[in-house]
Amino acid sequence: MTNTVTKEAVLAALSKVQEPELHKDLVTLNMIRALDIKDNVVSFTIMLTTPACPLKTQIEKEARQAVMGVEGVKSVSIKFDSDVPNDGRMRGLLSMPIRNAIAVGSGKGGVGKSTIAVNIAIALAQSGARVGLMDADIYGPNIPTMLGVDRLPPPQGQRLIPAQAYGIKMMSMGLLVKPGQPLIWRGPMLNSAIRQFLGDVEWGELDYLIVDLPPGTGDASLSLAQALPLSGAVIVTLPQLVSLEDASRGLNMFRTLEVPILGIVENMSYLDLPDGTRMDIFGSGGGEQLAQATGANFLGKVPIDQDVRIGGDSGKPILVSHPDSPVANALREIAQKVAAQVSVAALSAKNELPINIVE
Numbered sequence: 001m002t003n004t005v006t007k008e009a010v011l012a013a014l015s016k017v018q019e020p021e022l023h024k025d026l027v028t029l030n031m032i033r034a035l036d037i038k039d040n041v042v043s044f045t046i047m048l049t050t051p052a053c054p055l056k057t058q059i060e061k062e063a064r065q066a067v068m069g070v071e072g073v074k075s076v077s078i079k080f081d082s083d084v085p086n087d088g089r090m091r092g093l094l095s096m097p098i099r100n101a102i103a104v105g106s107g108k109g110g111v112g113k114s115t116i117a118v119n120i121a122i123a124l125a126q127s128g129a130r131v132g133l134m135d136a137d138i139y140g141p142n143i144p145t146m147l148g149v150d151r152l153p154p155p156q157g158q159r160l161i162p163a164q165a166y167g168i169k170m171m172s173m174g175l176l177v178k179p180g181q182p183l184i185w186r187g188p189m190l191n192s193a194i195r196q197f198l199g200d201v202e203w204g205e206l207d208y209l210i211v212d213l214p215p216g217t218g219d220a221s222l223s224l225a226q227a228l229p230l231s232g233a234v235i236v237t238l239p240q241l242v243s244l245e246d247a248s249r250g251l252n253m254f255r256t257l258e259v260p261i262l263g264i265v266e267n268m269s270y271l272d273l274p275d276g277t278r279m280d281i282f283g284s285g286g287g288e289q290l291a292q293a294t295g296a297n298f299l300g301k302v303p304i305d306q307d308v309r310i311g312g313d314s315g316k317p318i319l320v321s322h323p324d325s326p327v328a329n330a331l332r333e334i335a336q337k338v339a340a341q342v343s344v345a346a347l348s349a350k351n352e353l354p355i356n357i358v359e
Contacts, residue, residue: 005040005072013066020055021344026063033081042067043077049343050207051082051128054336084129084207085346089229098132098206100231100342102262103224105213105250112267113236114142115312116302116331117212120234122319123335125167129207132162132169134197136224137214141174148315151175159202166320171201194223208339225257231342232262234299239266239286251294262341263297264290265334271304272326297341300334303327 015027026032026046035044046059053059060078067076086099104117114137121133135143144150147165152175155161162169173193203209211224224230233254237247251261266287291298305327311318319328 005037005042005070007035007037009070010035010037010042010044010067010073013070014063017059017062017066020058021340022049022347026059034079040072040074041077042070042073042075043079045079045081048080048082049347050084050339051080052124052336052339053082054333054340056080082128085343087229087231087342087346089231098203098209100207100346101209101211101228102338102342103211103213103230103233103254103259104236105233105254106215106236106247111215111236111238111247112302112308113215114146114212115308115317116234116236116265116267116334117210118143118146118312118317119319119328119331120335120338121168121208121210122166122317123332124208124210124339126319126332127335127339129339130205131167132171132203132206132209134209134211135170135172135174136194136197136211138173138193140214141172142312143170143172143212144174145315146312146317149175156202158200160200161202165315166317169203169206171197171203195227198228208342222253222257225254225259230259232260232338232345234262234338235264235296236267237264237287237290238268244286244290247290248294251290251296260345261294261296262338263299264294265299266301268302268304297337299337300330302330302334 011027011032014032015025017026018024019026019029019031022029031047033045033047035042046063048056060080063078064076067073084099086097089101104113104120106113114135117133121131125131133143135141137143144163147163147170149163149165149170152163153161160171162171163175164170211228211230213224235247235251235254237244247264251264254261264287287301288298290296303326305318305325307322307325308318308327311321314321318325319331322328
């Protein structure tokens with residue numbers, strides 16, 4: 001006679017499975033939901049802290065093995081859902097909750113910062129998260145071109161409605177001025193524009209707001225950090241020494257403003273040639289050196305690929321036009337690391353477990 005499998009036995013098995021980044025077991029973290037057993041077939045949902053969890057496959061494998069080890073279990077069915085934790089920072093300017101705000105910055109222009117911001121946003125949206133992208137590069141707003149957007153939807157009353165593309169909501173100064181019109185801003189005007197992007201835009205509820213900052217350490221970055229409490233910042237650099245010096249200044253600016261550094265991305269790291277060799281056009285290993293020197297996380301290298309430039313010009317980012325390319329895979333992995341870090345930091349800061357959701 002087959003033993004009847006109990007929920008207690010299944011939960012006891014799952015209590016031995018660790019969440020790799022939070023270093024606690026799935027049961028303690030309240031990640032096991034909708035547990036059901038019928039004819040010794042076990043089904044349950046694992047509630048992740050981000051839909052872009054980089055270790056989802058590992059968690060599923062270990063949970064499946066643990067439950068299959070319970071005497072009498074015939075098979076296991078596992079579903080995934082997610083509940084992105086709020087970082088706990090007050091954002092009184094915003095009418096709807098934004099759970100996490102992530103700045104993408106650099107010390108200088110020309111390092112592909114906007115490309116990284118756009119593709120991180122798309123990767124998170126493709127994973128199932130609710131994502132907004134704010135183009136705070138007031139002087140050179142390129143994101144509308146990169147996303148193939150040329151106008152905003154009609155406003156609702158006094159509130160601006162963000163454009164939508166590839167599953168993300170987007171707002172940019174490039175959509176509020178005529179093409180080719182020079183953008184000449186003084187500090188107070190710039191501060192006002194950034195606050196308007198936060199306070200007058202109907203963002204709705206977002207898991208992540210990605211903010212593409214202008215290059216350098218000027219007024220726009222300072223205004224944003226003061227107006228919008230940031231969960232953290234991602235620093236983009238090229239491998240060569242000059243770029244590293246600039247990136248280091250950007251990193252130190254965020255630290256001075258007490259914005260956590262989520263990590264460093266080395267863009268345009270290398271070019272893979274048709275004969276299989278690799279060319280380091282801008283040098284090698286600089287991003288990792290900067291991470292080591294500053295004690296920051298190194299999030300990854302993004303190779304050079306002409307499809308990135310073509311996609312940016314045509315309004316089809318690489319994660320949409322070539323989703324299986326090495327560049328897209330590198331960017332997706334970076335987005336997963338960023339999301340995982342933000343979740344771990346949010347839960348650690350509040351020192352609490354994910355919110356209970358009634359089944």
